[in-house]
Amino acid sequence: MKVGLGLPISDLAVLFDWARRADAGPFSTLALLDRLVYDNPEPLVTLAAIAGAVDRIRVQTEVLLAPLRPPALMAKQVATLDRLSGGRLTLGIGLGARRDDYIAAGVAPHGRGARLDQIMKDMRRVWLGEPYGEGAGPIGPAPARHGGPEILFGGFKPAAIQRIARFGDGLLCASPIAEMDGLFRAAEQAWRSAGRPGRPKLVAQLNAALGPDRIIDEARGEIRRYYGGPQYMELPADYTGMVVRRMLTTAGEVRDAVDRLTNIGADEIIFYCWSSDPGQVDRFSETLA
Secondary structure (H helix, E strand, C coil): CEEEEECCCCCHHHHHHHHHHHHHCCCCEEEECCCCCCCCCCHHHHHHHHHHHCCCCEEEEEEEEHHHCCHHHHHHHHHHHHHHCCCCEEEEEECCCEHHHHHHHCCCCCCHHHHHHHHHHHHHHHHCCCCCECCECCCCCCCCCCCCCEEEEECCCHHHHHHHHHHCCEEEECCCHHHHHHHHHHHHHHHHHCCCCCCCEEEEEEEECCCCHHHHHHHHHHHHHHHCCCCECCCCCCHHHHHHHHCECCHHHHHHHHHHHHHCCCCEEEEEECCCCCHHHHHHHHHHC
16 A cells, blocks of 8 residues: 655645655655645645655646646646656645635636646647647646546546546546545446556545644644635535544554555555644654554
């Protein structure tokens, strides 16, 4: 089982310390979330800097909100990051659920699923070196992997599951653990139905924080701040409270999650850490040893 860490977003000054500690440890991936109307760092810019500061570990967007971005420019940015990282980029991609992000981007939230499908077609065309369209030639640079970097789709609805088989390499699942088994099996079925060889990559995302009470309190506060507000589309009214309550806060809970997700076939777990304390990297490393 591979294990990665989600970088905190509340203090940019600690990100390189986090990255170097994780790179020296047993971790497979460093992930970073994406929002527009929030004070988080922009993920493609930040992960480019992170990739240059580490030697081994992969970097991953979790998830990049593709409908907010022009596809030609996004394809170029992603390919550039993929090349600069030596092919260590995983592009986690999805729709997002916050209306204010769409308002700020000047993009209508209605029809965003169809927009994402078209974006994937456009970006694949760019990454294959084909002309972008009438009057516009190829857009470089070429990504490290022919056809583009590894792509995981975040989501839990049937359309998102089908999108994995059509355009991606796997599923990035942030649902409760009890629901992940069904979503993993649905992704595998969609993959087989599409005639894809092998199996999709299955990645679980869980919120977690390890440390004394002040670390746990900081993490819970950051989750409430990030997930709070009235701007959600198609999510339960108490979604923020549910996310806070599901956060893992002990070494035992972390180890139990690894065991449960191993048993249902997860290939990787990303523990998304919400406290800025870099000591969490060492605590997770000790817990997983």
